Amino acid sequence: MIMKIIRKQTLLILGSLLLIALPYIFKSPYLVQTFSIIIFYAYMGCCWNILGGLAGQISMGNSVYAGIGAYASTLLFIYTEISPWIGMLLGGLISGMISILIGLPTFRLRGTYYTLSTIAFLTVVRIIILANRTLFGLETRGAQGLLVPMRESSLGTMQFMSKIPFYYIILIMTILVSLLTYYLKHSKTGYYFAAIKANQDAAASLGINVTGYKLICSFISAFLTALGGTYYAQLTMYVDPSTLLGNPISQQIAIMPIVGGMGTVLGPIVGAVILVPLQEIARTMFGDAVQGTHLVIYGLIMMIIVVYAPGGIVSLFKKSISSSKRVVAKTEVIQNG
């Protein structure tokens, strides 16, 4: 027992140390950027996981909040020079409130209707943004997207000369969200989320305000996702509606936690670490001309995991630990007669 705890803690500590030292081990800016992207997906997956993995509300359009967050912070930066950090929080609040508005009519019913509404909402927002060059009196430039204006590089403007600060920013964000997930899982709120995920009627009969908790969860997830949107805009210096509001990103940030281990703290991270590099491999194998190859693989993996290992890769890992414990126990029994 003690051995198992030590092993898990050491793994985590070693892993964290490795992550922290990564940009100094691999110095190439391209690699640092790639690592940042991987961790970005891990972050977005964690945000999705709070809503989908903990509370069982499956959103296939979660990136809409990343889009809203990115537009909010960038427009604020363009028009007023207010720091993107503040814009990030503003974008988060706006996204959170919008998610509540959407949740009010759609959470009342069984899960699928909610899932459909998430993708419908994403589609609607995408259509509206692409079709309009100005919205609410602000110039949003439709399909062209927004360029994040280059100001002096500083922490305040969230712009840097090197890629390394971006890596650490997203790493910290991911660690914080993972800690939040862990804390939630062991709190009353998290237990209530789990009840809602398992059986809504039973949950209601035990005094749980199901809709209320769903809305809380949705707010948290949307808020955090929006922060990720601002980050991505600052990282790429560009708010691209067809990326942020496209279906692929939304699908990816759902697939990764599911494959990694829905509802677990590490699942989204494991999922991102495994699947994002796959995307690069697919691109080198099939070239950029053939679209969608990585998503074909993702879809296939997702189907296989859901049928045969619904707890994700993390669950397979746990199983192999417990079965090796059984082997150890059996050997002990044999040895001791």
Next chain:
Amino acid sequence: MLIQLSQPLLSGFLMGGIYGLIAFGLSLVFGVMRVSNYAHGDLLMIAMYLAAYLWNVFGIQPYISIIIVGVILFAIGFLLQKTAINTILKSDKSREPIRVLLFTAGLSIFLQNIALMIMGGSPQSVTTNFSTTTTQLRSLIISYPRLLAFIFSILITMGLWIFIQKTDTGRAMRAVSQDRQTALLMGINEYKTYSLAFGIGAGLLGLAGAMISPFMYVFPTMGSGYTLRSYVIVALGGIGSIPGALIGGILIGIIESLSAQVMLASYSEVVVFIIFILVLAIKPTGMFGKE
């Protein structure tokens, strides 16, 4: 003014009948198994690509290939249920449909992108010399393919009704959807019934897909619009209700058609979404279905 409206009313009505048929496949799966099929519209997309392929490569008219496509889609649906979805239902501890939803979501992503990979992103259609034929009634122009598709849909729907009411398999499906425990006690093979139901649902999409290919473009991401419409129609018309699916479909078809008159075509999804939200907010049990 009425005359100006009557054209879109007609095309909406005709399209609506087809929407109803498409939606009923979903309604059946919902009713019998209480599971979701997120890939519903994507199966329709596959059917349409199949019809296009059979026409472009083998020269088979869609009104003939309809049978081939229907059978292939039935087989796909049957196998999906038999191998994957039944496995999930058997091993699931709490019978909540999350896992099936996730599986079909993965399927949807898979289908959309494999179509994208193989067929490319540009829309295709089946253009035969029949495709553009029309007839005229007073001032109304009626497109033959649309009319034919509508009539086929009604006929198939009637056939479905007979199947569900009169045949053993159909009655088994109704039994399982109404009272699973009793149906099991009566010796109905639960999982075989599920496979048949899902197969039929997919088969209906095969038929519908072949029928609309003469006048609708197919492209890899078209599925989600049809999935959304089907769910709206089932929400409107009630689960398991054939008249509900038809009437709901026609309602959606007309509303879409009329709104296309007053706004950009690309906003039509916005309209469906708004209807969706309204229906959810007002009438969660639909007009005809059971609670």
Next chain:
Amino acid sequence: MANPKVVLKLRGVTKNFGGVSAVNNVSLELFEGEVFGLIGPNGAGKTTLFNVIAGFYKPTQGKVIFNGRDISGKPPYKICKLGLGRTFQIVKPFGDLTVLENVMIGALNRTQNMKVAREKANEILDITRLADKRDKVAGCLNIVDRKQIEIARALATKPDVLLLDEVMAGLNPSESAEVVEMIQHLRKVTGISLLLIEHVMSVVMKLSDRVCVLDHGELIAQGKPTEIAQDERVIKSYLGDRYYANTDK
């Protein structure tokens, strides 16, 4: 007991679905600390009545009054918080969670503190004899255990009134005897009031202080178990149903 307190009162409760009246003008009173049995042929509207009381359905007409408060049409979670709990005929355990976690969720109805909830849950597990299964995953257990979890969970919410929906269904005689014993122990220890739907006649007659009979949504008789057993209308309503020809298994 002089002037027993009425904890639950139904006044003319009616529930219609479309044109059909599933529950028609039912009035009854539940006294504090009593066990009140609700019997009747299949489809008589018993579970529908429970669903109306517990807030899962809104009554078409009539009122549900709990501890003097009109709770008609309030949402289920509010009704639970006020002190009225229920179990489901088809049990709904939280399949991926352990037995302890299941019951803790019930206990969290009354506390924000996880430690307190865990303690309370363990107490309940001891009363319901589930303590040794505390860390097992609920979805893997058999039907008897899952029924116990259902009851334990509802008990953990600290209800004044508990609605039990056919808890004996599917249990063999020794298993039901265990549950009966547990319920009787519960009454003594907590003074809880119970409203039970039951088909197993021997259990109803043994446990209940009073019984009422529902047929086609209407209350056709009410009184002590011995009176009801001899009531002509009751016998007629049961004779018509083949199931009840073989009541006492």
